[in-house]
Amino acid sequence: MIRILLVDDQGLVRAGFRSILEKQPDFEVVGEAGNGREALDLAAASAVDVVLMDLRMPVLDGLGATRDLMRSPTPPRIIVLTTFDADEHVYQSLRAGAAGFLLKDTSPERLIQAVREVMSGEAMLSPVITRRLIAAFVNSPAPHEDGVPKAFSSLTDRELDVFRRLAQGASNAEIGKELFLAETTVKTHVAHVLAKLGVRDRVQAVVSAYELGLIRPSGR
Numbered sequence: 001m002i003r004i005l006l007v008d009d010q011g012l013v014r015a016g017f018r019s020i021l022e023k024q025p026d027f028e029v030v031g032e033a034g035n036g037r038e039a040l041d042l043a044a045a046s047a048v049d050v051v052l053m054d055l056r057m058p059v060l061d062g063l064g065a066t067r068d069l070m071r072s073p074t075p076p077r078i079i080v081l082t083t084f085d086a087d088e089h090v091y092q093s094l095r096a097g098a099a100g101f102l103l104k105d106t107s108p109e110r111l112i113q114a115v116r117e118v119m120s121g122e123a124m125l126s127p128v129i130t131r132r133l134i135a136a137f138v139n140s141p142a143p144h145e146d147g148v149p150k151a152f153s154s155l156t157d158r159e160l161d162v163f164r165r166l167a168q169g170a171s172n173a174e175i176g177k178e179l180f181l182a183e184t185t186v187k188t189h190v191a192h193v194l195a196k197l198g199v200r201d202r203v204q205a206v207v208s209a210y211e212l213g214l215i216r217p218s219g220r
Contacts, residue, residue, distance in 0.1 A: 002119055003047055006032045007039040007065065008054040008081060013104065017052060020108045027115065034058075036065030043069060048076045050115050052102065055082055055089050063089040063096065070097035077118040094207050097200070121201060151197050152209075159196075162189040167206045 004021055006014045006029060014032045021027045030046050033039040037060040039051065051069065055062035066078050078098045082090055083105075090101065099118040102111065155163060158179075165175045172186045179186070190202060199205045 001026055001028045002115060003028050003030045003049045004115065005030060005039060005042055005048045005051045005076070007034075007036070007051060007057070007062065009034045009057040010054075013054075013081075017111065020111055021115070024112060027112075036060030036062060036068075039065050040068055043072075043076065050118060051076045051078045053078050053080050053093075053098070055080060055093065061089070063093055066093050066098055067096045079114055079118060091207075094203055098203070099201065100203055154196050155193060159189050159193050162186060163193050163205070163209070166190060166193070166202055167209055 004027060006017055008014050008017075011032075011034070018029045018032070021029055030048060031042040033042050035057045039053070040060070042048075043051065053062045053066055057065075062080065066080070069075055069078060075097065078093075079100055079102045080090060080093045080098045081104055082101055083103070094100075100114070102114050106114070161179055162175055165178060170178070172183050172190065175181070176183045176186045181189075194200075194202065194205055197205050197208065199208060
């Protein structure tokens with residue numbers, strides 16, 4: 001069973017998500033929290049695999065809760081609930097360790113897919129959200145030569161091809177189709193990229209690339 005914690009200060013939102021998720025035979029909603037402090041208490045009291053985390057909440061917001069949860073020895077996978085335009089802490093949430101984004105107006109099918117993706121190690125960086133994330137880095141300065149970690153230069157040409165597409169929000173299947181590779185082969189390349197960069201998951205790899213200016217809005 002995939003154990004899920006719902007965190008949002010709007011009870012109607014939580015109820016809607018619960019009704020969708022509990023229709024899946026392998027999903028179990030183990031708790032609901034109306035703020036980040038309640039989320040920390042519930043996560044500490046029961047084993048949680050995935051947290052759907054709102055950002056704007058009283059007492060403790062989603063960013064603070066995400067940071068605290070990621071300090072635990074076995075942190076859950078956190079999906080940030082966002083309207084994006086209204087949430088200034090989306091990028092900080094990714095840096096803190098969130099597994100990705102989920103728009104609040106997402107479809108039931110996408111919600112279910114999102115939970116399964118993060119549990120399998122995929123990043124929740126859909127192309128629409130990724131393009132908007134990229135836009136936030138348009139004016140970021142190019143990195144200095146000595147500011148680029150040596151780990152990036154250790155990537156092979158094929159790994160760089162995979163990494164560029166990963167940074168644009170493409171799934172393993174989409175990368176494989178574009179590069180004419182089997183999905184299992186893409187998964188292996190992604191694993192090598194993460195290992196060489198020393199990052200936890202593909203979201204953190206993308207964040208590092210943008211922070212250093214290694215990937216620009218042009219895709220270079």
